[in-house]
Amino acid sequence: MSWLAKAQIQRLRADGTAVGAALDVLYNPTEYTLAKSNQIAEIAIPGLDSPLLQFVRGQTETMTVELFFDSTDGGTGADAKSVTEKTDPFYKLIKIESETHAPPIVLFTWGGDAFPGHRTNAAQGGQARYGFKGVIESVRQRYTMFSSLGLPLRATLSLVIKEYKTLPEQLAELGLLSPDRTKAHAVQAGQTITRIAELTAGDGADWRRIAEHNGIENPFDLAPGSILEVPAR
Structure with a gap:
């Protein structure tokens, strides 16, 4: 008999350590969505067919997931139990905590090192991640079945989680060091190659x-306006 791995949501402190026990979902989700985008500015230059594009910054990655809950195993009549006993611990994750004055940081995990983004090239800003760390931006609760007394018995929670990364984490992932990129330099009149260096x-x-x-045989004969490549070290 194969073992079924349950998706979990774990509360975290700012330093990444766990707070309390992880919350197991009742049923694993059938799908989730990860969305990431960049902010690109358009620079209009008169006479060109289209504007030039300039990268401004990356936007926060978001995760959207729906979780299904059911409490009909306890009956649907007078002895029925409200499904909110199962959903409330998840709903509380959007509430402001008294200690931090903000909603908690959470970590959604499911699938271990198969989680999307785990194998992304680090040079492209990827993370060797095992889950999605973030702050819950919104929770939508939809109740679809009730007992004869009006107790909700089935519910679907739609969670939107915004990724949380500290500044040191982002800088470590990006590794933006100027010396590792090839540069271009337009030679100005009177410039020597030593000055360009x-x-x-x-x-x-x-x-x-x-x-x-650049295949320069005579470094003292540089044509003004020519473009030199300055290779990465």
Whole structure:
């Protein structure tokens, strides 16, 4: 008999340590959605066929998931139990906590290292993640079955979770270091290759590496307006 892994939601402190026991879902979701986008600005230049595009910043990734709950195993008559006994612990995760004055950080896990994003290339900002860490932005509760006394017996909770990352986490993932990117430099009149190396690489002694990369045989004969590539170190 195969073992069924249950999806869980765990409350976290800001340092990533767990708070209390994780909440097991009653039934695993049939689907969830991860959405990520970038903010791109359009720079209009007269005379061009279309505007130039400029990356501004990434937008917060969001996760949307629906969780189903049912309490009819206890009957549907006078002895029925409200499904809110099962849903309320999840609904409380959107409430403001007295200690932090904010809703808690949560971690949704299911599937271990098969969780989307686990194998994303770190150079592209990916995370070796085992779940989705964030703050619940919204909860929508939909009740679809009731007892003869009006107790809700079935419910679907729709959760929207916004990803939570600290500044150190984001900087570590992105690894944005200028020296690891090839640069381009337009030669100005009177500039020497040594001066270009100082401006672009921070060290005039790098002129030889720049000259070799661009196939320059005479470093004293640079044509104004020509474009030189400054390779990454």
